[in-house]
Amino acid sequence: MTPPVRSGYRVVVIGAGIVGLFTAYHLARAGAGPVLVVDRGYLSSGASGRNGGGVRQQWETRATVRLARESVAAYRRFGREFGYNVWFRQGGYLFLAETPAELERLAAVHTVVASEGLDSRVLDRAGVARLVPGIAPGAAIGGTYLPTDGTLYPFPAVWGVYEAARSLGVEVALGVSVSGISRSDGRVSGVLTSEGPVAAPTVVNAAGGWSGEIARLAGLAVPNVATRHEILATEPLKPFLDPMVVRASDGLYFSQTMRGEIVGGLTVPHPTGTGSGVPSSIAFLTAMARALAGVVPRLGALGVLRAWSGFYDDTPDGFPVIGEDPRLPGFVHANGFGGHGFMLAPATSRRVAAAVLGEATDLDPALFSPARFSTAAPPRAAERLQLG
Amino acid sequence: MTDGPARRFTYDGWPGVARPGETLAAALAHDGFPILERSVRYHRPRAPFCGVGQCTGCLVRVNGRPNVRACRYVPRDGDAASTEIAWPSGRFDLLGVLDLVFPNGLDTLHGFRRPAWATRTYQRVVRRLAGYGTAPDDAAAAALAAPGETRSVEVAVIGAGTSGRAAAARLVAAGLRPLVLDRALEAPALPGTDRLGATTVAFLPPPEADGRFALVAVAEPARGLLVSARAVVVATGAYDAGLLFGSNDRPGIVTCDGARALTGADGRVPFERAIVVGGGARAQEAVERWGSAVAAVVAPGEIPPELVRAASDRGIRLYPRSLVLAANGRRRVHSLELKVRGGGARFTLACDAVVLAHRRLPNAPLLFQAGARMHWRAGGGAYFPETDADQATSVPGLYAVGPVAGVEPASSAASGERAADRIAGGGPSAEPLARVAATGVPELEGYYRELLRAPRLGRWIACACEDVHFREVEEAHARGFRGIEVVKRYTSLGTGLCQGRYCVPDALLLLSLLEGRPAPEVGYLTQRPPTFPAPIAALAALPPPARPPEAA
Numbered sequence: 001m002t003p004p005v006r007s008g009y010r011v012v013v014i015g016a017g018i019v020g021l022f023t024a025y026h027l028a029r030a031g032a033g034p035v036l037v038v039d040r041g042y043l044s045s046g047a048s049g050r051n052g053g054g055v056r057q058q059w060e061t062r063a064t065v066r067l068a069r070e071s072v073a074a075y076r077r078f079g080r081e082f083g084y085n086v087w088f089r090q091g092g093y094l095f096l097a098e099t100p101a102e103l104e105r106l107a108a109v110h111t112v113v114a115s116e117g118l119d120s121r122v123l124d125r126a127g128v129a130r131l132v133p134g135i136a137p138g139a140a141i142g143g144t145y146l147p148t149d150g151t152l153y154p155f156p157a158v159w160g161v162y163e164a165a166r167s168l169g170v171e172v173a174l175g176v177s178v179s180g181i182s183r184s185d186g187r188v189s190g191v192l193t194s195e196g197p198v199a200a201p202t203v204v205n206a207a208g209g210w211s212g213e214i215a216r217l218a219g220l221a222v223p224n225v226a227t228r229h230e231i232l233a234t235e236p237l238k239p240f241l242d243p244m245v246v247r248a249s250d251g252l253y254f255s256q257t258m259r260g261e262i263v264g265g266l267t268v269p270h271p272t273g274t275g276s277g278v279p280s281s282i283a284f285l286t287a288m289a290r291a292l293a294g295v296v297p298r299l300g301a302l303g304v305l306r307a308w309s310g311f312y313d314d315t316p317d318g319f320p321v322i323g324e325d326p327r328l329p330g331f332v333h334a335n336g337f338g339g340h341g342f343m344l345a346p347a348t349s350r351r352v353a354a355a356v357l358g359e360a361t362d363l364d365p366a367l368f369s370p371a372r373f374s375t376a377a378p379p380r381a382a383e384r385l386q387l388g
Numbered sequence: 389m390t391d392g393p394a395r396r397f398t399y400d401g402w403p404g405v406a407r408p409g410e411t412l413a414a415a416l417a418h419d420g421f422p423i424l425e426r427s428v429r430y431h432r433p434r435a436p437f438c439g440v441g442q443c444t445g446c447l448v449r450v451n452g453r454p455n456v457r458a459c460r461y462v463p464r465d466g467d468a469a470s471t472e473i474a475w476p477s478g479r480f481d482l483l484g485v486l487d488l489v490f491p492n493g494l495d496t497l498h499g500f501r502r503p504a505w506a507t508r509t510y511q512r513v514v515r516r517l518a519g520y521g522t523a524p525d526d527a528a529a530a531a532l533a534a535p536g537e538t539r540s541v542e543v544a545v546i547g548a549g550t551s552g553r554a555a556a557a558r559l560v561a562a563g564l565r566p567l568v569l570d571r572a573l574e575a576p577a578l579p580g581t582d583r584l585g586a587t588t589v590a591f592l593p594p595p596e597a598d599g600r601f602a603l604v605a606v607a608e609p610a611r612g613l614l615v616s617a618r619a620v621v622v623a624t625g626a627y628d629a630g631l632l633f634g635s636n637d638r639p640g641i642v643t644c645d646g647a648r649a650l651t652g653a654d655g656r657v658p659f660e661r662a663i664v665v666g667g668g669a670r671a672q673e674a675v676e677r678w679g680s681a682v683a684a685v686v687a688p689g690e691i692p693p694e695l696v697r698a699a700s701d702r703g704i705r706l707y708p709r710s711l712v713l714a715a716n717g718r719r720r721v722h723s724l725e726l727k728v729r730g731g732g733a734r735f736t737l738a739c740d741a742v743v744l745a746h747r748r749l750p751n752a753p754l755l756f757q758a759g760a761r762m763h764w765r766a767g768g769g770a771y772f773p774e775t776d777a778d779q780a781t782s783v784p785g786l787y788a789v790g791p792v793a794g795v796e797p798a799s800s801a802a803s804g805e806r807a808a809d810r811i812a813g814g815g816p817s818a819e820p821l822a823r824v825a826a827t828g829v830p831e832l833e834g835y836y837r838e839l840l841r842a843p844r845l846g847r848w849i850a851c852a853c854e855d856v857h858f859r860e861v862e863e864a865h866a867r868g869f870r871g872i873e874v875v876k877r878y879t880s881l882g883t884g885l886c887q888g889r890y891c892v893p894d895a896l897l898l899l900s901l902l903e904g905r906p907a908p909e910v911g912y913l914t915q916r917p918p919t920f921p922a923p924i925a926a927l928a929a930l931p932p933p934a935r936p937p938e939a940a
Contacts, residue, residue: 079501236519260519290926301524303921
């Protein structure tokens, strides 16, 4: 446990995951003043240490494609900027279609992605088979593929941003929980922590799966829902699979990491909320095994090494929530990433920091602003490609 | 399994013979310690180490299936086995040069970042160095496919050692028919029970809403089994720990269990003058079993009179209060560098094997998984389950008996019987059974404090599965990363195929020294399922659950 040193800060960021740390880093670089990041767990204990490491630019909406493209560029530079090698390997993302209707939907995504200048491709059955050695004949009729998507090793990204933020003077208090958000004169005035009260005119909610709970501590109703997703990793093998493979019908995704493990997940319904902790289930292990052996039968002879789970922070329209809450000045959202926080953090955190400093951002408020849920009108768009 | 004709197989194309009852590892140990494996990063030579199917010292490819543990595989006629990570062979591997060229290891966390244009090349090379075997053959996967099985029982007993057998017998006496699941390859019948041998329980989640347990087991080689049970008795015993010193991963360095596993059907062991490390009951067992092939006993602390007697009867030299600094020898250990504790003299002792028998660790992953409250016992240097006088854990219906519960060996059977009595409806016992090392100063803590100040010789391999040098653990500490969970993610220590069994216990003691706080504050690693690599084919064959998971 590392308690806060000062009694007051310019900004308190709740959550020391990749989003919170990146935000604190950008704030410190902009000379925002004293910044504190608090997290009740250890470094990488949340979704930033539990994700599958995928970084893709294939999205249904241009706004997300652009943020993702910027993040890809950032992760390509990461090693030279932050001193840690995240092994961002651009082996591509391959979406599998099992039916003509799915292929049609993926082709529509391809049109959006390609129109943003990215090298997206629509593949036939043979094209898919070339990318996935040993794929079962009936596993896909085709798919879409973007070779510049990729996977990275999440931990060094956390270490790198953590060290960079700290070297700029950011304090990171680990093992410290937040029990309340204090207000005065209708705006945020600080947070109550397990180590005592801390004053701050701005609080950033970057608590991932717990961000709904943090918002409620501030008296704000938000639509964020924590959903638990499970992952498994197999015994490591010599490299044989380059792309991240994703199947739309059941949310199956898997890739081979730099270490050689097949790492992947599949959506198994669980009760929502963070109350049940992060266990693994027999239902997931068996369903995932069936899915893997169904797509690539030879994987049947491979052992599952470990399984774990973590929380997605889902929003109704699939877009993250970024910006100051109009109901509570000083309370800034950086959450609702729906399992894609790691891949979008480099681009979005820069804009969160700008929002904290009162600068304008290029984010469309109709898609990203916290105010979008308070209007009676249905959301203008949705980002439904919530996979991998 | 001990009769019938010998089996003829090939290993890297060379003919081999397994006598009846011999595993592939024992068969290959006829002529000494076989180098079956090279390590993932630096291609260091490795030979069988643990003997109980937990470490990565004997992984081989058999008939197109990767990562088969030779110590748990009984060859059949015509089997084709081969080395996985070596070129051209395990014994002579040209890539072994990596270990010589990079004495401090490859820094994959900070290195290989510049220049930008070399990124793809770096990735190709480093990716090639990672990973154990190559992808399985389709035929191997097809051959493994077997229908899954579901069973519903009153009581499941996991482990058929002294305490597990005692529990099973008592349950039978009470009119129950327990299902006994045991990893041992040979499984003599236990009257009145359903006993499954060669069956590993891979996953035991906390009980479901109705209080019943669902557990996943895998019978060799890949038959999935889903068991529903009202009560579960965990009798998974203990295993011999590893030890940190220079070149501690050299072929010829084995645990006591490992030495047993390499014993041939004719009783021969692949050594003639071993050094036994340890000063307790386990070391005594080793001396009594292999006396004529033991040259010396080296103990971290004092040596008790019984062991002194047993050793001197056999002409074995004794070295109490000694630090093991390093092993010498590349393809096989040929001597140990030692130092008398308390600033004493340094000396070298010749040997042809090192048998680690200095401490036993509870085999507790299933108890962690099931959500049993665990507590750190300093004297045992490990986490043990909290149990009442009847061995009931904090999870209703879950019992821990025998060594995994930290019960004294003499009370092992009694602990199983008490659990059985409670399950069968008997009244609670008043007095708890005697526990191993419930108090007292842990021997290894002072040992490691002294070792950290002693001269560093050779590479200290903190995690053999992932080839992590202890230097990397120290670097993580120096950079301000704290706690075992973070150090694990920083260094990869504990993320390999042994699931941290051989590195985490000692890493906890060492981090406790580095961080200056008690081991329980350094934490423990979440025991992620499965407890052993479970074949995807076996899991895939299990039926989907009857109702949605955790429908609350």
